[in-house]
Amino acid sequence: MKAVQLMGPEDVRVNEVPDPTIQLQTDAIVKVSHTAICGADLLPYHGYTPGFEFGTILGHEFVGTVTELGDAVTGITIGQRVVNTSMTSDGTCGHCRANRVTQCDDRALFGYSGVYPKLDGGQAEFVRIPNASRTLWGVPDDVSNEDAIFVADILPTGFAAVQRGNVSNGDLVVVLGCGPVGLMAIIASVGVARRVIAVDGIFDRRKLAESLGATAVEPGEATAKLVNQLSHGIGADVVIEASGSVPAMQSAFGLARPQGVVSVVGAHFEPDFPLNNGVMFEKELTLIFSVGNPTKDRERMFAAIQSGKFSPSKVLTHQIPLEDAAMAYAAFDKKEMTKVVLVTGA
Numbered sequence: 001m002k003a004v005q006l007m008g009p010e011d012v013r014v015n016e017v018p019d020p021t022i023q024l025q026t027d028a029i030v031k032v033s034h035t036a037i038c039g040a041d042l043l044p045y046h047g048y049t050p051g052f053e054f055g056t057i058l059g060h061e062f063v064g065t066v067t068e069l070g071d072a073v074t075g076i077t078i079g080q081r082v083v084n085t086s087m088t089s090d091g092t093c094g095h096c097r098a099n100r101v102t103q104c105d106d107r108a109l110f111g112y113s114g115v116y117p118k119l120d121g122g123q124a125e126f127v128r129i130p131n132a133s134r135t136l137w138g139v140p141d142d143v144s145n146e147d148a149i150f151v152a153d154i155l156p157t158g159f160a161a162v163q164r165g166n167v168s169n170g171d172l173v174v175v176l177g178c179g180p181v182g183l184m185a186i187i188a189s190v191g192v193a194r195r196v197i198a199v200d201g202i203f204d205r206r207k208l209a210e211s212l213g214a215t216a217v218e219p220g221e222a223t224a225k226l227v228n229q230l231s232h233g234i235g236a237d238v239v240i241e242a243s244g245s246v247p248a249m250q251s252a253f254g255l256a257r258p259q260g261v262v263s264v265v266g267a268h269f270e271p272d273f274p275l276n277n278g279v280m281f282e283k284e285l286t287l288i289f290s291v292g293n294p295t296k297d298r299e300r301m302f303a304a305i306q307s308g309k310f311s312p313s314k315v316l317t318h319q320i321p322l323e324d325a326a327m328a329y330a331a332f333d334k335k336e337m338t339k340v341v342l343v344t345g346a
C-alpha cells in the first residue's frame with residue numbers, strides 16, 4: 001500500500017510499504033478514504049519530537065471503512081464507515097477507569113513515536129487500529145467524511161479548550177491563533193460566550209474566524225485595545241491559547257482579567273517557560289492545559305454536527321491526493337493552507 005512516511009526532518013515521502021495486519025484480536029484494519037494533516041504533525045516534521053523514529057507513518061485524523069476485525073472487537077462491523085480517536089486507550093487502567101482516558105497507561109498517538117509508543121498512522125491506504133472497540137466510532141449516515149474527520153481530534157480539542165476553560169454565558173473569550181484548532185475553539189465557544197475575539201496575523205484565517213461568528217483582530221496592540229474596550233478595562237474572562245507559540249502564551253496572561261482563565265490547547269514542548277508568578281499571583285489566574293478527548297466527546301460532537309450547530313468542514317481549505325503529501329506538508333507548514341485533507345485514490 002501507499003503510505004506517508006517521515007524519513008527525516010522535513011522529508012515526507014509517499015512510499016510503498018506492506019499492508020498492516022491484525023496483530024491482536026482487539027485490532028481492526030481500516031481502509032482510509034480521508035486523512036488530515038494536523039499542526040501536531042509539524043512537530044516531528046521539523047524534528048522537534050524527542051525520540052521520533054523516522055519511517056513512522058504519519059497521521060492521527062482519518063475516516064475510512066472497516067475491512068478486517070479481530071475476534072474480540074465489538075460494536076463495529078466490517079464495511080462500516082468510521083472515524084478514529086487520535087489516541088488509543090485500553091479502557092481498563094486506573095486512568096481510564098477514572099475518566100482520564102487521554103492519560104491511559106497504554107496510550108499511543110497514531111502517527112507518532114518517541115514521546116508515545118510507536119503507532120503507525122492513518123496517512124496511508126490502510127491502518128491498523130489497536131483497541132478498535134474504543135478507538136473507532138461509526139460515522140452517522142447523514143454526516144459527511146469532511147465533517148466527521150474533525151471528530152478524530154481537533155473538534156474535541158477546541159471543545160476541551162472551551163469546556164476546561166470554563167467558558168460561561170456572557171463571557172468575553174479571546175482565542176489566540178486561528179489555525180484549525182483555534183477555529184474549532186471558536187466554533188465551540190460561539191453561542192456560549194457573549195463575544196469571541198479571534199486573534200491571528202494572517203488575513204485569510206481572520207476571515208474564516210469571522211465567518212464562524214468571531215470578531216477578528218491582528219495580534220499585539222490592536223488586540224489589547226479591543227479587549228479593553230469590550231470589557232471596560234477588566235480583561236477577557238477566558239483566553240484560549242491555540243497557537244502553540246511562546247509569545248502567545250505570554251500575551252495571554254496580560255489579556256486575561258483578574259481571576260480569569262488561560263486555557264491552553266496549542267501544543268507546547270518547550271521545557272522552560274518564563275512564567276511570571278507575580279502576575280499569576282496578583283491576578284489569581286488559572287492556567288490549564290488540555291488535549292482533546294474524542295472518546296469522551298465524540299457522540300456530543302456528532303450530535304452538534306447533525307443539528308447544524310457545528311460545521312467544522314467550513315475550515316477545510318484543501319483536499320489533496322495522498323500522493324502529493326510532501327507538497328501538502330510544505331504548504332501547510334508555510335501556512336499557505338489552513339486545513340488539509342489527503343484523499344486516497346480509492
Ligand SMILES: [Zn+2]
Nearest residue numbers: 090093096104
Ligand atoms: Zn487506560
